[in-house]
Amino acid sequence: MNNAGNPPKKKHSVTIMDVARASGVSYATVSRVLSGYEFVRESTRNRVMEAVEHLGYVANLQARSLAGGRSQIIGLLVPNLDNTYVGTVTRGIDQELVRANYDLMLYTSHRHPGNESLYVNAIANGLTDGLLLVAPLVPTTYLDALRERNFPYVLIDQADATENSSVVEATNWQGAYEATRYLSQLGHTRIAFITGALAVRSAVDRLRGYKAALADCDIPVREELVIEGDYQQQTGYEITKSLLQSVDPPPTAVFASNDLSAFGAMDAARECGLLIPDDISIIGFDDIPQASLVCPKLTTVRQPLEQMGQVAVKMLLEQIEHRGRPPQRVTLATQLVIRDSCGLYQTQRGEHSKTLKSTGGSLLRTN
Amino acid sequence: MNNAGNPPKKKHSVTIMDVARASGVSYATVSRVLSGYEFVRESTRNRVMEAVEHLGYVANLQARSLAGGRSQIIGLLVPNLDNTYVGTVTRGIDQELVRANYDLMLYTSHRHPGNESLYVNAIANGLTDGLLLVAPLVPTTYLDALRERNFPYVLIDQADATENSSVVEATNWQGAYEATRYLSQLGHTRIAFITGALAVRSAVDRLRGYKAALADCDIPVREELVIEGDYQQQTGYEITKSLLQSVDPPPTAVFASNDLSAFGAMDAARECGLLIPDDISIIGFDDIPQASLVCPKLTTVRQPLEQMGQVAVKMLLEQIEHRGRPPQRVTLATQLVIRDSCGLYQTQRGEHSKTLKSTGGSLLRTN
DNA sequence: CTGAAAGCGCTAACAA
DNA sequence: TTGTTAGCGCTTTCAG
Numbered sequence: 001m002n003n004a005g006n007p008p009k010k011k012h013s014v015t016i017m018d019v020a021r022a023s024g025v026s027y028a029t030v031s032r033v034l035s036g037y038e039f040v041r042e043s044t045r046n047r048v049m050e051a052v053e054h055l056g057y058v059a060n061l062q063a064r065s066l067a068g069g070r071s072q073i074i075g076l077l078v079p080n081l082d083n084t085y086v087g088t089v090t091r092g093i094d095q096e097l098v099r100a101n102y103d104l105m106l107y108t109s110h111r112h113p114g115n116e117s118l119y120v121n122a123i124a125n126g127l128t129d130g131l132l133l134v135a136p137l138v139p140t141t142y143l144d145a146l147r148e149r150n151f152p153y154v155l156i157d158q159a160d161a162t163e164n165s166s167v168v169e170a171t172n173w174q175g176a177y178e179a180t181r182y183l184s185q186l187g188h189t190r191i192a193f194i195t196g197a198l199a200v201r202s203a204v205d206r207l208r209g210y211k212a213a214l215a216d217c218d219i220p221v222r223e224e225l226v227i228e229g230d231y232q233q234q235t236g237y238e239i240t241k242s243l244l245q246s247v248d249p250p251p252t253a254v255f256a257s258n259d260l261s262a263f264g265a266m267d268a269a270r271e272c273g274l275l276i277p278d279d280i281s282i283i284g285f286d287d288i289p290q291a292s293l294v295c296p297k298l299t300t301v302r303q304p305l306e307q308m309g310q311v312a313v314k315m316l317l318e319q320i321e322h323r324g325r326p327p328q329r330v331t332l333a334t335q336l337v338i339r340d341s342c343g344l345y346q347t348q349r350g351e352h353s354k355t356l357k358s359t360g361g362s363l364l365r366t367n
Numbered sequence: 368m369n370n371a372g373n374p375p376k377k378k379h380s381v382t383i384m385d386v387a388r389a390s391g392v393s394y395a396t397v398s399r400v401l402s403g404y405e406f407v408r409e410s411t412r413n414r415v416m417e418a419v420e421h422l423g424y425v426a427n428l429q430a431r432s433l434a435g436g437r438s439q440i441i442g443l444l445v446p447n448l449d450n451t452y453v454g455t456v457t458r459g460i461d462q463e464l465v466r467a468n469y470d471l472m473l474y475t476s477h478r479h480p481g482n483e484s485l486y487v488n489a490i491a492n493g494l495t496d497g498l499l500l501v502a503p504l505v506p507t508t509y510l511d512a513l514r515e516r517n518f519p520y521v522l523i524d525q526a527d528a529t530e531n532s533s534v535v536e537a538t539n540w541q542g543a544y545e546a547t548r549y550l551s552q553l554g555h556t557r558i559a560f561i562t563g564a565l566a567v568r569s570a571v572d573r574l575r576g577y578k579a580a581l582a583d584c585d586i587p588v589r590e591e592l593v594i595e596g597d598y599q600q601q602t603g604y605e606i607t608k609s610l611l612q613s614v615d616p617p618p619t620a621v622f623a624s625n626d627l628s629a630f631g632a633m634d635a636a637r638e639c640g641l642l643i644p645d646d647i648s649i650i651g652f653d654d655i656p657q658a659s660l661v662c663p664k665l666t667t668v669r670q671p672l673e674q675m676g677q678v679a680v681k682m683l684l685e686q687i688e689h690r691g692r693p694p695q696r697v698t699l700a701t702q703l704v705i706r707d708s709c710g711l712y713q714t715q716r717g718e719h720s721k722t723l724k725s726t727g728g729s730l731l732r733t734n
Numbered sequence: 735c736t737g738a739a740a741g742c743g744c745t746a747a748c749a750a
Numbered sequence: 751t752t753g754t755t756a757g758c759g760c761t762t763t764c765a766g
Contacts, residue, residue, distance in 0.1 A: 015759055026737045031761060039735055062429035062438070062494045063759030066742045071429070073472075081454040081461065082656075091448045094475050105440075106473040108461050127429050127494065263660070289449075293630070295662035382743055393753045398745060406751060430743030433758045 014055045022051040034059065035069070061103075065127055074316060075105045075128035077142075079135075083260055084289045085305065089134060089156060092309025100317055102129075130316045132156060135200060152319040154312045157303065159201035159329075166319060166327040168312045172202045175301040175334030176209025176255070179283050182299075182336060183253045184217040187345030188281060192225040192243050192251035194236055194261050203231075206257050206285065225251055229261050236261025240268035244280075252280060252345055259284035259291045259300055266294065266341070277343030287337050296340035304332050381422045390418040401426065402436070428470075432494050441683060442472045442495035444487075444509075446502075450627055451656045452672065456501060456523060459676025467684055469496075487512045497683045499523060502567055519686040521679045524670070526568035526696075533686060533694040535679040539569045542668035542701030543576025543622070546650050549666075549703060550620045551584040554712030555648060559592040559610050559618035561603055561628050570598075573624050573652065592618055596628050603628025607635035611647075619647060619712055626651035626658045626667055633661065633708070644710030654704050663707035671699050 016034075020027035025044060032040050033048040051057070065071030076093060078086045097104055105128055131151065133142065135158030143165055146153050154166045183191050193210045196203030207226070214221050224247055229235045236256050244250050254269075256262035262284030266276060274280045276296055284291060287302035311330055319325055383401070387394035392411060399407050400415040418424075432438030443460060445453045464471055472495055487509045490498060498518065500509065502525030510532055513520050521533045550558050560577045563570030574593070581588050591614055596602045603623050611617050621636075623629035629651030633643060641647045643663055651658060654669035678697055686692055 017759080027760085028738075028762085029736055031759095032736085035761075041735060044735080060433075060759050062433045063742090064761075066427075066429045066433055066744090067759075067761040068742065069761055076473075081458045082451075084449075084451055084454070087448045087451070087454055090473075094448065098475075098478050104473045106443075106457075106471045108465075290657060290660055293657055293660045293662075295660075384743080394743090395745085395754075396752060398743095399752085402745080408751060411751080427743050430758090431745070433760090434743075434745040435758065436745050 014057045015060070016057075018055055019048060019051045019057050022055060023047040062127070065129075070129050070320070071127045072101060073103045073105055073128050074313070074320075075107055075131045077107045077109050077131060077133050079109050081108070085258075085260070085286060086134060088288060088305040089309040092306035092311075093132060093313050094309075095306075096310045096313035100313070102313075102317070130154075130320045132312055132316060133158070135202060150323065152316055152323070154316045154319070156308055156312045157202055157305075159205075163329075164327055166315050167329045168308045168315065168332070169202060169330070170303040170308065170332050170334045172205035172334070173209040173212070175285065175303070175336070176206040176257075177213040178209075178334075178336045179255055179285070179301050180210045180213035181217060182338070183255065183281060183283060183342065184213065184219060186253075186281065186342060188253040189219050189345075190222070190225065190249060190251040191219070191253045191255055192227070192240075192247075194227055194229040194239050194254065194256045194265065196229060196231045196257040198228055203257055210255060229257065231258045231260060233260045233264040233267075236264025237268045238264070240265040241271070244268060244272045244274070253342070254280065254282045256282065256284050259286040259288045259298060262298055262300065262341075263290070263294060266298075277341050278346065281342035281345075283342055291337075292339065294341075299339045299342045300337055302335045302337045304334075307332060381424045382427070383424070385422055386415060386418045386424050389422060390414040429494065432496075437496050437687070438494045439468060440470045440472055440495050441680070441687075442474055442490050442498045444474045444476050444490070444498060444500050446476050448475070452625075452627070452653060453501060455655060455672040456676040459673035459678075460499065460680050461676075462673075463677045463680035467680070469680075469684070497521075497687045499679055499683060500525070502569060517690065519683055519690070521683045521686070523675055523679045524569055524672075526572075530696075531694055533682050534696045535675050535682065535699070536569060536697070537670040537675065537699050537701045539572035539701070540576040540579070542652065542670070542703070543573040543624075544580040545576075545701075545703045546622055546652070546668050547577045547580035548584060549705070550622065550648060550650060550709065551580065551586060553620075553648065553709060555620040556586050556712075557589070557592065557616060557618040558586070558620045558622055559594070559607075559614075561594055561596040561606050561621065561623040561632065563596060563598045563624040565595055570624055577622060596624065598625045598627060600627045600631040600634075603631025604635045605631070607632040608638070611635060611639045611641070620709070621647065621649045623649065623651050626653040626655045626665060629665055629667065629708075630657070630661060633665075644708050645713065648709035648712075650709055658704075659706065661708075666706045666709045667704055669702045669704045671701075674699060 016027045016030045020030045023030070025048060029040065029044065030048050033045050061071050061073065074097065076090065080086070094104065129152065131146065131153040133153060134156045143160060147164065154168060156168050157170065159167050159169055180191060193207065195207050198204055198207070211221050225243070227239045227243065229239055240254055243254070254265045256265050262282055265282050269276055269280050269282065276282055282298070284298050284300035286305070287300045291298040291300050311332070315328055315330065383394045383397050387397045390397070392415060396407065396411065397415050400412050428438050428440065441464065443457065447453070461471065474490060496519065498513065498520040500520060501523045510527060514531065521535060523535050524537065526534050526536055547558060558581070560574065562574050565571055565574070578588050592610070594606045594610065596606055607621055610621070621632045623632050629649055632649050636643055636647050636649065643649055649665070651665050651667035653672070654667045658665040658667050678699070682695055682697065
């Protein structure tokens with residue numbers, strides 16, 4: 001009331017004490033009201049709430065969590081911020097967080113390349129009530145530290161080898177299977193596959209889906225067409241380049257384990273003078289927003305990224321609420337999104353045309 | 368040492384006390400060592416650091432900031448996470464933050480549409496040492512709250528009407544001027560302009576640059592070709608659509624105040640059966656990563672987004688270190704990036720061809 | 735149902 | 751140079 005323009009000393013102008021004074025109760029009671037404790041007389045509660053309103057009180061999260069309460073903050077650990085993959089997931093996360101009145105700390109995992117478990121430790125020590133980990137991170141070190149502390153966390157698009165973590169993922173196997181089959185239906189038999197880092201479960205699942213589809217289409221897996229990547233555009237570029245230059249006969253289609261490496265593959269193909277999709281078909285995985293911007297528009301396997309973020313938050317909050325719930329695993333459906341980067345296998349081109357089986361595949365066309 | 372698997376009770380296992388005990392000093396001394404206080408005996412410091420190392424101590428930020436210290440956290444308030452604009456800026460921010468050992472809270476400004484100043488208040492109340500605000504936010508309400516508390520903050524790509532805030536921006540006027548001139552050099556005279564929200568300074572500056580260039584090129588400003596947008600793709604689409612359908616003669620070039628609305632403009636143009644750049648030229652502003660992915664690749668005015676993030680952090684930390692420094696304003700250079708979305712004005716098309724002045728403009732070609 | 739009091743882990747005077 | 755001692759604002763027993 002009489003704060004005549006003196007230099008602000010306290011960071012926090014209006015505290016729980018002020019509210020207590022204004023409403024004539026002890027500050028413990030104010031705390032009760034604020035934390036929704038049920039055994040408070042209705043009239044008291046009202047008086048307190050009025051004071052809160054009137055004074056414009058906002059809780060100090062640090063104090064709250066120091067004292068043992070919830071900080072109402074969750075941490076999000078992401079590999080980087082380069083592409084819209086993370087952005088899209090984060091949008092889902094944010095939506096759900098708003099609803100639950102939580103705030104978000106953003107951590108980037110490249111921060112402490114040397115001492116990662118210490119880093120995670122710091123996070124867990126700190127002010128977050130729980131942690132969301134977005135693929136593709138190197139998991140083991142992190143997760144051990146977390147589990148040891150019984151700290152709530154959820155993995156997004158990246159399963160845990162030990163099956164001991166809560167996970168939100170998509171039908172990676174299925175998605176890869178469908179994509180591969182689609183390529184096969186277009187007449188392709190020399191389908192290269194660029195994997196993700198095979199330390200990551202989802203990357204392995206996609207690889208398996210690819211191989212399974214090949215098997216079902218009676219196409220033998222040619223190991224020289226399967227190369228381990230790391231979900232980076234640059235790597236996708238390099239792999240495709242070498243695939244195109246040194247494998248004979250070269251692949252007529254490239255299935256990249258994520259859109260980013262598919263972009264790299266497109267770059268490489270173009271650089272080799274190939275037309276997409278006429279000379280070579282390229283398919284990706286994720287369906288990040290850029291996929292429909294590139295030329296030609298990328299055919300890809302859509303993951304419901306935003307939804308994955310939402311679900312992850314729900315799971316995490318659930319876990320924060322009820323510590324010690326057994327880890328859950330949610331798998332959302334992927335969907336083949338057909339755009340412009342894949343075409344029928346062209347026999348008339350000057351290639352060592354081999355056993356071209358007639359496919360009978362219908363020409364799917366969507367989006 | 369002997370923490371035989373009992374249920375974790377304290378969140379924080381090893382505190383400053385433990386370190387004190389282990390190194391045989393008072394915990395105040397430990398605090399001094401940790402905060403880099405200079406008058407500590409070398410040997411003491413070493414002993415403490417050893418204990419820290421050995422015990423794997425990590426500071427509790429909440430306690431620290433509650434007690435009046437730095438929280439080593441800064442807040443980043445962004446409008447959304449849809450595009451890579453924010454991602455790119457954030458990358459710069461993150462880089463600089465790592466260096467300074469700061470962490471990041473991510474706030475989205477659409478969170479409390481009703482009560483924004485309260486929201487900002489909560490942030491300022493909370494655990495952040497300072498705040499970074501990314502355009503285009505509605506400024507006034509926010510900033511007043513912040514300034515009133517003498518809370519450190521820096522605006523990114525968005526100047527303050529009152530000139531009382533620290534700002535990192537780019538040469539908006541200049542960039543828009545060059546882009547417009549470039550279009551004029553290509554022979555265009557009917558150049559539409561899609562603005563940003565004109566409440567934002569940078570949007571106004573771009574508009575001014577556009578008009579200035581037109582004036583210098585002896586092209587009269589036609590107000591029906593200047594339409595206020597809001598930096599959204601959808602809006603860019605709608606504006607362009609109506610521009611193309613209801614203005615006669617229609618523009619032969621569209622200058623969108625940011626890349627996102629330029630994308631929208633491209634969509635609209637295509638939908639009207641126009642070829643880019645043959646039938647219509649489109650130019651953007653920002654040069655977000657997507658700009659080089661779209662078809663055709665977008666000619667645009669590049670803002671050094673990543674660098675802007677870095678600079679903003681430096682300014683903010685400076686401000687946190689020395690409260691009460693007068694607000695600074697840093698302006699970084701933009702650069703015209705010529706790609707494929709702009710072409711020479713075609714007179715031979717069935718249009719009301721008018722005063723086509725010969726331009727003598729050289730055909731710039733880059734990237 | 736409500737108040738009193740003990741901290742949470744740390745920083746910052748103030749002494750020594 | 752180092753130790754002692756208040757709190758920071760809040761949650762949580764424990765008593766009324």
